[in-house]
Amino acid sequence: MFTRVITALIAVALFIPLIWIGSWPLVIGMAILAVIGLSEFLHMKKMKMSSPPAVLSLIGVALMVLSIYFPILFAVEVFSRIIILTMVLLFLYSLAFQETTTKDVAEMILMMIYIGIGFYAFVSLRLTNVSLLVLILLVIWATDSGAYLIGRKIGRTKLAPAISPNKTVEGALGGTVLASVLVFIFLQYFPQSEHVFATFLLMVVISITGQVGDLLESKIKREYHTKDSGTILPGHGGILDRFDSLLLVLNVLFILGVV
Template sequence: MFKRILTAVIALLLFIPIILYGSWPLELLMGVLAVLGLSEFLQMKKISVFSVPAVLSSLAVLMLAFSSRLTGIFGENVMMTTISLLIVSLFTYSVNKLDFKVTQIGSIVLMATYLGVAFTTFVSLRAYSLTFMFLVLLVIWATDTGAYLIGKQIGKTKLAPNVSPNKTVEGALGGTLLSAGVSALYLYFFPLFTSYLLSLLFMIMISAIGQLGDLIESKIKREYGVKDSGNLLPGHGGILDRFDSLLLVLNVLFIIGLL
């Protein structure tokens, strides 16, 4: 527990100044996190981080993280162009390599897109509203905390036993309730939409999406037979472990176009 808390404190001391400053330092941080997360996924698949597919996909997620600065080169469709470039590059590389299968190409492109879209959306979220960004982070933190505390005390009904045996329905509801309480207080001082009720319901939806993101990460680890995605963050695991809830939330925010 001490190691987990110490890691969290150090990470906050490093990340908060960059988040507050925004601009290119934040884009660079998001790009680095995306590459690290992708590297963890590649290692799960037993693909060397120094291989050609790893280099190509890492360049792609970096381009996605800096997509707002690449519109002058690739135009407004820079994200689709980047993904298409990655697909074409990986297919070209695979032509004479029968051991590099189409299913591997698909999973690499999928994860690169998932991470790239998420972390570039975080940059957009920071530019859109600093208070909204902190609310999203608070909701995810409150959801995780509430789910752990309530689930440990009264959790009995398994939520998704096939992918995460320790998660319970009671814990999920507890996480949602705590996040709703945090949101209700926060939105009183920092309104999001004109309607307070709509804002609160939206944040409850964010809480639910975050829990689904957690389960998706658990499914990935279960498929590849690993406990943690990595060991970069002592007490927390890897980047994918730490950002599992946020990744799906950011992808959904990108889809609905709120930012």
């Protein structure tokens, strides 16, 4: 527990200034996190980081995040081309070297898109609406904390025993309730728009989506027979372990056009 707390304090001490500063430091920082996150997935696949497919996908995910500052085209057009180029190169490599299968290519591209869009959306949201980003982070934190504390106290009904045996329905509901209370208070002082109720409902959806993202990461780890995605954060696991809820939320916000 002591290691977990110390790691959390150090991470917060680094993360908050990065969000506050924004601009290039944040973009580079998120690109690095995206690379680490994808490398954790590749490690779960037992791939060597020095292999050409791994290098191609890691470069691709970094460029997706960095594309927010590419001046030539709209960023979405840029990273669409990045995705397609990486996919084509990986397919060509798989033709030349049989150890890389089409299944490998599909998995790498899928995770590259998921992680790349997630961290791209994080940067985009910071550049356009830092107050909304803070609110979303508050919702994720409150949901996780509420689900953990309430689940331990009164949790009885398993939420998804085949994927994550420790999660309970009571904990999930408790996390969303706690997040909803904090959102209500936050919006009294920092309204995001004139449609306060719509914002409130969106945050409730984000709370639920974050918990689905947590389950998704648990499913991926279970499929690859891994307890933690990585060891970069002692007591917490890897980057994918810490950003599991947020990554799905940011992908959904990207779909909705919020970022």
